[in-house]
Amino acid sequence: MEFTASGRLELRLTPADVGKRVSVRRMDEEPSAGRKFTDTVGVLTSWNNGVLLITRRSGERVSIDASTLVAGKVVPAEPARRRGPSATYPELARVASRAWRPIESERLGEWELRAAQGFTRRANSVLPVGDPGLPLDDALDRVRDWYAERGLPAYAQTATGAAGTQEVLCAELEARGWAREVSAELRIAALAPIGDAPDGRPVLLSREPGAAWLGRYQRKGASEVASRVLCAGPSVWFATVPGEGEVPAAIGRCVVDGRWAGFAAVEVDPAQRRQGLASAVMTALARRALDEGASAAWLQVESDNAGARALYDRLGFATHHAYHHYRAPERGTG
Structure with missing residues (x-):
């Protein structure tokens, strides 16, 4: 927060700062355990009728009565991440x-x-x-x-x-x-470490999903429209880990677009989870993307998908935005 020369907190925000990243401190309406103030950092998205609306990085919105503010200022954009690629x-x-x-x-x-x-x-x-x-x-x-x-x-x-x-x-x-x-997260990571992982189960790569791949795909009854969407993109690859029957044990999809490799549809037979199949799919696709000149990875994951989030954490993915x-x-x- 900002302090004056006398050491007092200072409010340096006006409605003209809407759209900027800010940090504010407000008095708690119901102080507990000795806490009197709450700090909030995010984008000032509106200031109407004496109420500020601040959007945190997660997308959560916080409404603050201007009369409770004790300090506030515009703050610089978040520093560049220390791992993975930079991107707007x-x-x-x-x-x-x-x-x-x-x-x-x-x-x-x-x-x-x-x-x-x-x-x-x-x-x-x-x-x-x-x-x-x-x-x-x-x-x-x-x-x-x-x-x-x-x-x-x-x-x-x-x-x-x-x-x-x-x-x-x-x-x-x-x-x-x-x-x-x-709401979901878009995460990014360096691609090379994903491709450098040890080999796991054999993974087959193809340019089209095929009936077996679609049989594992969670959107059951995938239509012709779904197939057209899945196959579209600059350079699309489909990964398959064969199973004991006609339906694969695991699948995945990757689209290579310049420096970026986008991963999606990484799905594993529920009976064969925690056997490294998802990692094997990601590694095989990453190696193909590296061969095509990509250096960075991205994917999308919903907030309640704990298993996928844990895997992507291990692979070095960090949230870029919601x-x-x-x-x-x-x-x-x-």
């Missing part, structure tokens, strides 16, 4: 989008409208990175119209927690009645 949110957002291509897309300024007949929110949401070329309300109306024309609900994929992310946009969406339905899907309200309600 716009770069990663576009890399991730290229790795999970929709069946149909259209530009709205710098935004991208994406549709795939409802197969996954990622392929059926607008990616609002950059300037839509319209005032926000007009842009959101266009988004809702575009998805309505296709018989789909309108979703917006946003992010929090990294330089260049969209805390203010999240707040604007919520103010207009858009509801956050799903991403969220917001659903538009019904017409006439927002």
Whole structure:
């Protein structure tokens, strides 16, 4: 916090600082165990009617009555991570989008409208990175119209927690009645250590998933649309660990795009978990990506997937940002 020359805390924030990363200290309304103050660090996403809304890196929002503030200031962006590659949110957002291509897309300024007949929110949401070329309300109306024309609900994929992310946009969406339905993390890591892991079970690599691969894929009854999404991307590879029957013991998918290798659909037969199969899949895919010139890895994982998170921790993945899907309200309600 900021101290004056006399040693007193000082408040150096105004509503003009909305959109900046800040650190504030406020008095607790109900002090306990001798604690009188609470500190909060995040992006100041709004300051309306005497209430500050601060979005933490996780995406959690904290409302603070301005009358309880005792100190506050704008703080620098978080320092670069000590492990793994460096990257901006716009770069990663576009890399991730290229790795999970929709069946149909259209530009709205710098935004991208994406549709795939409802197969996954990622392929059926607008990616609002950059300037839509319209005032926000007009842009959101266009988004809702575009998805309505296709018989789909309108979703917006946003992010929090990294330089260049969209805390203010999240707040604007919520103010207009858009509801956050799903949140997850995008993690990054250096690729070489993943490929350097010891060999495990034999892993087969192919350019197409095949019926056996799809038989293990968790989205049962994968349609032709799903197959088209899965096979799209700059350089797509599918990994299979053969099982005793027709269905593989484990599978995975990797998309190589320049320096980035994106991992997805790493799934293991529940009866064969904790045998190193997921690690074997990741290692085989990482080696192929390294051969194609990639040096950095990324993946997406939901917060409640404890097993996957533990694996990715061991492989050196660190959270870059949290991403969220917001659903538009019904017409006439927002």
